[in-house]
Amino acid sequence: MNLELLIDRFQKKDVSAYEKLYNMYCDSISGVVHTIVKNDNVAQEITQDVFIKAWNKSESYSSKKGRFFTWILNIARNAAIDYTRSKKFKQSKQNLNADFFVDILETSRNLDSETDAIGLKEFVTKLGDKCKAIIELLYFKGFTQKEASEQLEIPIGTIKTRNRTCIGELRTMLQV
Amino acid sequence: MNTKEYIASGILELYIAGALSEKENEEVYAAIQKNPELLEEVESIEKAILQLTAAAKKDNTYSFNAIADKLLVQEPKVIPISKPKTNWSLLSGWAAAVIFGSALIYTVIQNSNLKTQIAAEKQQLEEQIDKASNSLAETEKLIEIFRDKNIISVPLAGQKVSPTSYAKVYWDKKTNSIYLDAKGLPEPPKGKVYQVWSLKLSPLTPTSLGTLDTFTADANKIFTITNANESEAFGITLEPAGGSVSPNLEQLYTLGAVAS
Numbered sequence: 001m002n003l004e005l006l007i008d009r010f011q012k013k014d015v016s017a018y019e020k021l022y023n024m025y026c027d028s029i030s031g032v033v034h035t036i037v038k039n040d041n042v043a044q045e046i047t048q049d050v051f052i053k054a055w056n057k058s059e060s061y062s063s064k065k066g067r068f069f070t071w072i073l074n075i076a077r078n079a080a081i082d083y084t085r086s087k088k089f090k091q092s093k094q095n096l097n098a099d100f101f102v103d104i105l106e107t108s109r110n111l112d113s114e115t116d117a118i119g120l121k122e123f124v125t126k127l128g129d130k131c132k133a134i135i136e137l138l139y140f141k142g143f144t145q146k147e148a149s150e151q152l153e154i155p156i157g158t159i160k161t162r163n164r165t166c167i168g169e170l171r172t173m174l175q176v
Numbered sequence: 177m178n179t180k181e182y183i184a185s186g187i188l189e190l191y192i193a194g195a196l197s198e199k200e201n202e203e204v205y206a207a208i209q210k211n212p213e214l215l216e217e218v219e220s221i222e223k224a225i226l227q228l229t230a231a232a233k234k235d236n237t238y239s240f241n242a243i244a245d246k247l248l249v250q251e252p253k254v255i256p257i258s259k260p261k262t263n264w265s266l267l268s269g270w271a272a273a274v275i276f277g278s279a280l281i282y283t284v285i286q287n288s289n290l291k292t293q294i295a296a297e298k299q300q301l302e303e304q305i306d307k308a309s310n311s312l313a314e315t316e317k318l319i320e321i322f323r324d325k326n327i328i329s330v331p332l333a334g335q336k337v338s339p340t341s342y343a344k345v346y347w348d349k350k351t352n353s354i355y356l357d358a359k360g361l362p363e364p365p366k367g368k369v370y371q372v373w374s375l376k377l378s379p380l381t382p383t384s385l386g387t388l389d390t391f392t393a394d395a396n397k398i399f400t401i402t403n404a405n406e407s408e409a410f411g412i413t414l415e416p417a418g419g420s421v422s423p424n425l426e427q428l429y430t431l432g433a434v435a436s
Contacts, residue, residue, distance in 0.1 A: 015247060019240045026240075028225070031232030040234045048243050055247050066201045069222055070194040073229075124228070138193040139225055140232070145195055163193075164186030167221060176223045 007068050011058045022051055025069055029076045035140045036080035046083060050076045077142035123173035131166035138163055182207065183217050192221050318398065321346060321355060330410055332432035337414075338362065343430045345410045352404045358388060359397040361429060364414060371415040372399075373423050374407040377433070382411070387419040409433040 009017035029050055034043040054061075054072050061071050124132070130152075137143040137151060138159075149156040177185070190196050191204045208214045321327060327348050334341040342360035347353075356372060364370055372385040385401050388394075413420075414427040 015244065018247070019244070022240045022243075023237075025226070027230035027233050027237055029229075030234075030238060031229040034234050035232045043234060044238055047238055048246075051243050052246050055243075064202055064205050065198065066194060066196075066205070067192060067218070067222060069226065070192055074194050124231075135228070138190070138195055139229065142194060145190065148195075160186040160190060163189050164184070167189045167224060170228060171220060171224045174224050174227055176220050176227070 003068070004063070007061070007063070010055075011061065013055075013058070018055060021068070025072055026051070028069070029072060032073065032140050033076050033080045035136075036077065037083055042083065043080075046079050047076070050079050053079070073139075074142065077140075081142070123170065126173070127166060127169060130162065131169065134159065134163050134166055135170075179211055179213050182214065188214070188218050189221055191218065192225055314396075318355070321348065324348065326350060328434060330432045330434050332410055332412065332430035334360075335428045335431055337427055338429045341429045343412060343432075345432065347403065347407070347434070352402060354385070354401050354403045354410070356388075356399045356401060356410075357397065358391065358399060358412070361391075361397075361412065364391060367417055368414050369417050369419065370412050370429070371419045371423065372401060373411045373413065374403055374405040375409040375411055376406070377408045382423050383407075384419065384421075384423075385410075387415065407434055 006017045006020055010021055026047065030043055030047040033046045033050070034040070037043050037046060050072065054075055061068065065071070127135075133152060134148065137148045143151065145156050145159045148159050152159075154162070182188075187196070187200070187204060191201065196204065208218060322329075327346050330345040330347060332343040332345065338361075340360075341362065344357040344360075346355040346357070348355070358370070361370060370388040370391055372388065373382040374385050375382050383405050385403055388399055390399075391397070409432060411423065411431040412429050413423040413425070414429060415424060
């Protein structure tokens with residue numbers, strides 16, 4: 001079914017339409033949340049909260065403001081980052097060791113998409129550290145160009161083009 | 177900037193990341209709407225990012241069923257907040273209280289006004305009753321006198337000066353009193369006064385019984401006069417104020433002889 005139509009039905013509180021959207025984005029959202037909170041149970045809880053939140057504020061989405069995926073990605077990143085600022089998260093911090101999403105990929109125990117994950121891991125590890133870092137900040141952490149340029153200590157104008165190159169490499173590997 | 181350059185700028189990758197400003201997002205959206213090539217590029221980038229991010233998930237895919245129940249449960253929770261209802265029962269309660277209160281105050285004021293009015297009326301009525309009982313007592317006394325068989329009734333007829341005049345004397349010999357009913361006499365002219373006379377007929381000897389000084393003021397025109405004479409007739413003349421020693425017979429208004 002057409003994405004626009006699904007979104008329209010979702011905004012009219014059509015649960016079956018929302019289920020389709022959920023299945024399209026749930027893995028990505030939980031992947032982003034997991035990369036930020038680095039805890040399986042918490043990631044599941046936050047991911048579910050994100051989709052409930054999106055449902056309850058469905059009327060606030062407008063395609064003029066961006067892609068539906070980007071909208072829900074923003075909700076997810078904000079929810080996960082809020083959690084990392086909580087007391088609960090700070091107490092469990094000693095268990096953390098993975099820093100990059102790449103490390104998450106390496107330790108993934110996902111059975112369903114094992115093949116994909118292994119394949120992707122191989123692709124991602126082929127990406128340069130510079131690409132890993134910029135993808136991590138822009139897509140997983142939700143940094144702005146300015147924030148990313150400060151974090152990586154590179155000129156703001158370079159962010160856009162370097163990211164373009166990195167995503168280009170990724171697309172070549174994924175053949176999309 | 178042509179389509180190729182626009183794609184090459186890397187703005188579409190940032191668009192998916194959500195790293196653009198609100199204004200830039202709207203510009204990209206407008207550009208995509210105009211150019212299907214851009215939409216295709218955006219969808220490809222999104223697909224790559226979806227795969228990349230999905231690979232970072234730890235567990236099996238979370239089931240939609242886990243949240244489906246919550247969606248339906250949470251929905252009614254949201255609705256009442258967005259629907260502020262007017263509490264009609266509360267409003268009508270207050271309205272009723274205001275109306276009732278005003279009515280009560282109005283009633284209290286009316287009641288106090290009525291009480292004042294009633295007090296005034298009561299006093300007036302008491303005065304009237306007092307007067308009435310006084311005049312009743314007087315009337316009863318007169319009736320008693322007139323019915324007394326020992327009282328001699330003497331009608332006085334009108335004379336030449338005033339033929340339509342008349343009067344009546346009730347003579348109680350036991351108490352030496354006469355009760356003169358002078359209702360049939362005209363109002364005396366200013367400076368004049370009626371004078372009552374006891375008469376002996378042969379020879380004609382008038383004895384003054386006094387003047388009716390209160391004639392105009394007296395309501396029932398009944399006058400009580402002392403008379404110890406052996407009267408044979410009674411007459412009333414009009415005299416100058418203060419009265420005269422002997423009657424002016426030209427101004428004789430009424431005259432009547434005592435029946436023997």
